[in-house]
Amino acid sequence: MRADWRVFNARDIGMVLRISFGAWRRQWLDLALTFGMLILAAILPLGIPSIYWQGVLTVTLVYALASTGWNILGGFTGQFSLAPATFLMLGMYTSALLVHYRGWPPVAGILATLPVTSVIGMVLGLLCLRLRGPYLALTTVAFSEITRNLIRFSYNFTRGDLGLSVPTLYGMEGNRLYYYYTIYLLNIAVILAVHLLMSSRVGLYLRSIRDDEVAAAGRGVNTVLWKTMAFTISSSICGLAGGYYVHFIGLASPEMGLLLQAGFIISMAVIGGMGTLGGPLAGAMLLYPLSEYVRRFGIQYMVIFSFLMILMIRFWKAGIYGTILNIMDRWVTSSGSAPALGSKYL
Amino acid sequence: MEVPLLWVQNISKRFGGLQALSGVSFKLEEGELVGLIGPNASGKTTLLNVINGYHTPDSGWIRLRGERINGLSPFQIARKGVARMFQITHIFPRMSVLENMLTVGYAIGRIPAKSLVHRAHEILDQLSLRDWIYEPAASLSGGQRKLLEFGACFMAAPRLALLDEPFAGVHPELKAVMERFIQSYHAEGGTVFIVSHDIPALVSICPRLIALHAGVLLADGPTEQVIRDEAVLESYLGSYTPSEV
Numbered sequence: 001m002r003a004d005w006r007v008f009n010a011r012d013i014g015m016v017l018r019i020s021f022g023a024w025r026r027q028w029l030d031l032a033l034t035f036g037m038l039i040l041a042a043i044l045p046l047g048i049p050s051i052y053w054q055g056v057l058t059v060t061l062v063y064a065l066a067s068t069g070w071n072i073l074g075g076f077t078g079q080f081s082l083a084p085a086t087f088l089m090l091g092m093y094t095s096a097l098l099v100h101y102r103g104w105p106p107v108a109g110i111l112a113t114l115p116v117t118s119v120i121g122m123v124l125g126l127l128c129l130r131l132r133g134p135y136l137a138l139t140t141v142a143f144s145e146i147t148r149n150l151i152r153f154s155y156n157f158t159r160g161d162l163g164l165s166v167p168t169l170y171g172m173e174g175n176r177l178y179y180y181y182t183i184y185l186l187n188i189a190v191i192l193a194v195h196l197l198m199s200s201r202v203g204l205y206l207r208s209i210r211d212d213e214v215a216a217a218g219r220g221v222n223t224v225l226w227k228t229m230a231f232t233i234s235s236s237i238c239g240l241a242g243g244y245y246v247h248f249i250g251l252a253s254p255e256m257g258l259l260l261q262a263g264f265i266i267s268m269a270v271i272g273g274m275g276t277l278g279g280p281l282a283g284a285m286l287l288y289p290l291s292e293y294v295r296r297f298g299i300q301y302m303v304i305f306s307f308l309m310i311l312m313i314r315f316w317k318a319g320i321y322g323t324i325l326n327i328m329d330r331w332v333t334s335s336g337s338a339p340a341l342g343s344k345y346l
Numbered sequence: 347m348e349v350p351l352l353w354v355q356n357i358s359k360r361f362g363g364l365q366a367l368s369g370v371s372f373k374l375e376e377g378e379l380v381g382l383i384g385p386n387a388s389g390k391t392t393l394l395n396v397i398n399g400y401h402t403p404d405s406g407w408i409r410l411r412g413e414r415i416n417g418l419s420p421f422q423i424a425r426k427g428v429a430r431m432f433q434i435t436h437i438f439p440r441m442s443v444l445e446n447m448l449t450v451g452y453a454i455g456r457i458p459a460k461s462l463v464h465r466a467h468e469i470l471d472q473l474s475l476r477d478w479i480y481e482p483a484a485s486l487s488g489g490q491r492k493l494l495e496f497g498a499c500f501m502a503a504p505r506l507a508l509l510d511e512p513f514a515g516v517h518p519e520l521k522a523v524m525e526r527f528i529q530s531y532h533a534e535g536g537t538v539f540i541v542s543h544d545i546p547a548l549v550s551i552c553p554r555l556i557a558l559h560a561g562v563l564l565a566d567g568p569t570e571q572v573i574r575d576e577a578v579l580e581s582y583l584g585s586y587t588p589s590e591v
Contacts, residue, residue: 025480201452208438208449215436218398219498220424220453275440 026329027199027277033325034191034278038184041285045180053289054176060288061183062245067268067280068190069237074266075274076198077230078210082137083124084265086144087117087235089257091242093151093158096166096252106169106247113243114236121235125228132213141259148257163253166246179248186244187281190237195277197233206230210275238265264291271312273322282321349412351376351537352397352506356406359392359561366392367561369406374506374539379532381548381569382541384558385582390541391433393558394508398430399423410506425454427505431512433541435491437498439484443475446483446494447501454502462501469497472527489520496524506537513544525551549573557582 041061045054070084094116095109104112124143128136152160170178197203205226208216217223246252255261264287272283290308294301316323350373359367367389374380384390395401397408399420408416415423424430429450438446447466451457457465470476473493478486483494492512499507509528513521521544528538529551542548548555548569555572557564559581565572572578 201448204441204445204449204452207441207445208453211438211440212436214400215432215438216449216453217420218400218424218430218432218436219450220421220455220502221449222421222453224419 025332026325027195027203029329029332030277030325031191031195033321033328034195034281037278037281037285037321038188038191041184041187041281045177051176054180056289056292058176058180058183058248059245060284061180061187062241062248063265063268063288064281064284065183065187065190065241065244066238067265067272067284068187068194069234069241070265071269071274071276071280072194072197072206072237073230073234075269075276075279076203076210077206077227078213079128079227079230080133080137081124081128081140081231081234082259082262082266083140083144084234084238085259085261086140086147086257087121087238088242088245088261088265089151089252089254090117090120090147091239091244092246092252092256093164093242094239095243096164096246097158099166099247100164106167109166110169110240110243110247113239117239117242118232118236121239122228122232124235125231128231129224129227144257144259144262148254151254151257158252158254161254163251163255165251168250169244169247183244183248186240190240191277191281198277202226202229207275267309269319271309271316271319273319273325276319276322276325278325279319279321283319286320348375350374350409351378351411352539353409353412354393354397354406355408357393357396357403357408358405359389359396359401359403365561367396367403370558370561370563371406372556372563372566374537376505377532377535377537378554379528379538379552380540380554380556381552382539382556382558383543383545383548383572383578383582384564387560388558388582389561390558391510392561394430394510394539394541397423397508398428421453427454427456427502429454429499429502429504429507431495431499431507431509433510433514435488435495437483437486437491437494440482442480443470443483443486443494444479446498450498450501454504456502456504466501469500473497473523488515489517492516493520493523496527500527500531500536504536506539507531509538509540509542511542512540513542513547521547545573 045057048054066084066088073079073081091113094113095106098104098112099106099109128139131139151158158164205221208221209223209226213223268283268287269280271287272281273279291305294304297304312320318326352374355371357367357370370393382390392401396403399418403416407414410426410428415426438449444466447470448462451462451466452459470479473496475490475493475497478490483491486494496512499509512524525547532538540548540552552569554567555569556566557572557578564581565575565578
């Protein structure tokens with residue numbers, strides 16, 4: 001029996017190195033471009049003295065992490081779930097409840113989000129196995145609403161809409177930059193893990209499911225296993241983002257599980273570039289600070305923000321980061337003969 | 347007595363009011379090259395779907411080297427060495443040509459991982475797709491896509507290759523490339539089962555033919571015999587005369 005569940009092994013890594021600048025050229029280019037953005041993200045808060053904007057940048061990276069998690073499922077595997085914010089909320093409550101009722105330290109609470117949201121994600125994945133397109137999306141919406149309302153109505157346990165106060169990771173007096181660089185390191189770790197995953201044979205399986213699930217099964221891909229795995233990994237990353245977020249803002253609230261939040265997380269991946277490594281990070285770095293900036297225009301900010309989103313989707317279908325990646329990919333390969341990698345392939 | 351590679355016994359399949367297959371039975375021996383013919387809606391693709399595990403038969407059983415495979419899922423059957431080329435091209439458009447090939451190789455696991463890239467290059471060379479190896483499969487022409495699916499079918503050295511209309515809508519030059527490939531695979535001991543309406547092509551490469559009509563097996567035997575079979579002539583070949591094919 002082949003060890004199908006084994007994600008990484010020496011064979012895969014050898015494969016990546018052997019043909020890394022051939023078949024995996026695009027993945028390596030994606031990684032290089034993503035690290036370019038990460039370098040920018042490393043120096044960005046140092047030039048911003050405002051504590052408020054340092055906080056905005058920290059939340060930006062929380063969203064980037066959640067969006068990277070969703071991208072594994074929606075971008076690479078083609079399973080359009082509308083539940084990323086629900087897993088973020090579940091991550092928040094997992095850590096908050098453990099810290100509040102069991103007295104766990106925040107770090108332990110954050111780490112506990114990984115197994116808890118993995119299991120819930122796996123169960124949702126198993127429920128959604130045979131669903132596609134709108135059926136899958138609606139099932140995840142139903143799951144999200146059930147979960148959010150269960151938390152709201154379990155007032156005695158979760159304090160419902162009032163929210164549950166928890167200690168912050170570095171204390172109220174903690175330097176904002178500590179929070180920023182911690183989530184920054186989490187983003188780097190997750191981005192590297194996603195790169196390894198997508199450059200291995202598992203990446204081939206997930207993308208083959210996205211492109212043609214029926215054909216993938218006919219060619220030996222265990223679609224049940226890998227779709228469930230994609231749900232599990234994606235949910236745990238969103239959960240981790242939530243676990244960290246709750247110990248940054250110090251309050252777990254069911255507001256985070258609203259469909260609007262899910263739309264926000266998904267928009268980041270779509271506008272950045274679905275199915276690319278750095279797309280969600282680029283989308284988050286663009287969208288979240290922008291949404292904070294346009295707040296100054298009062299209640300109309302949603303109109304301005306939504307209009308900008310429509311413009312971006314209209315003109316950069318592959319996403320802003322995805323378009324740049326395509327141009328660079330074409331530039332690297334173009335000896336004149338290679339067909340261009342246009343947005344129609346994304 | 348040697349166990350046949352594929353043993354299809356009394357397979358029936360009904361879709362609502364349509365009896366797609368009725369008690370179909372036949373055997374494929376190791377190393378055979380067999381053609382399956384029949385008019386439209388005679389059950390050819392349904393038969394392949396049942397062998398592949400996409401449809402569960404209502405009755406009967408299918409054995410691969412003596413092991414029952416009906417009831418297994420498509421990916422399990424594929425891993426036992428049954429490869430499938432679809433009538434309507436199914437490639438992974440957003441993946442590169444090489445990635446399309448490697449996905450099959452890794453998923454089936456019959457070829458050592460270290461040889462996969464070499465094997466993919468070899469097959470793509472034979473199919474004249476070498477220049478597109480790192481390009482997205484979506485950038486290929488219709489005929490090239492068909493060739494890619496054809497190549498992916500042979501990527502994992504299948505025990506049995508099921509080809510559904512491989513020559514349909516393909517330029518004569520590409521068709522000749524496919525025919526040569528099938529013949530060389532067969533010469534190396536591979537087993538190939540081809541569904542096609544291209545009777546002259548089947549007659550030229552397949553020593554044995556099976557004919558289906560309205561879900562019933564009409565004839566099974568040497569090609570020369572089947573194309574002269576009265577029932578086959580009446581129900582399918584019609585205007586063709588044996589000398590024409």
